[in-house]
Amino acid sequence: MTTLEFNRELTNVKSTLFSFALKLTKDYQDAQDLFQDAATRGYRYCSRFEMGTNFRAWMATIIRNTFINKCRANSKRRTVSEPIETFTFSIESQNIIANKGEMDMRIQEIYGMLDQLSDIYRVPFLMHFQGYEYKDIAEHLNLPIGTIKSRLHTARATLKKMISKQEALPTA
Known part of the structure; x- marks a missing residue:
């Protein structure tokens, strides 16, 4: 042609x-x-x-x-064609902690919530939080990996509920 x-x-x-x-x-x-x-x-x-x-x-x-x-x-x-000034809200976090004292209080609250969990959920959760892998936690506790995953899921869900209830409480 x-x-x-x-x-x-x-x-x-x-x-x-x-x-x-x-x-x-x-x-x-x-x-x-x-x-x-x-x-x-x-x-x-x-x-x-x-x-x-x-x-x-x-x-x-x-x-x-x-x-x-x-x-x-x-x-x-996935490029952005708008100026960065329009996205400053995404940089600013709503959970910024103003000072160390307030952060210490939140950490104490979280540890208090962890103490409310029964040992079957708290121990695997803390081990996982410290960096242990599922396999290592399962060997240490002499449990199947599936049980560890299930307990970690339950612990996370319970902590989420506790945190959302704590945030829903009116502050004075």
Whole structure:
């Protein structure tokens, strides 16, 4: 296919192909970009087009594949196009502790909650917290790994409930 033939064929089906690009992107500007990228790609590979076949279907396939490739690239990239000032709220934590005294109080509360757990949950939880792996905890307590995982899950869930109840209490 020559350049002249490619341009003639593309001009004949341009509105249909642009509508297809618009349907995929749901945005006029993105559809223009997609159509232009696909047209460039189609021109680059026009020598592979077999005369006598459906040019519109060939270009629609190029548009669809270009769209899919862009979606994949965008999902991997995950870039932010807004200024950092709009995201300062995400940097600021709502759980910032103002001073060491307040942190010590929270730690004491958490240890108090841990003391409320029965030994079958507290011991594996503390061992895991100290860095022991499931296998090591299971060997030390002479229990199956599944039991250790279950007890750790129960301990976490119980502590979560205790902490959420503590936070729900009105402060004076």
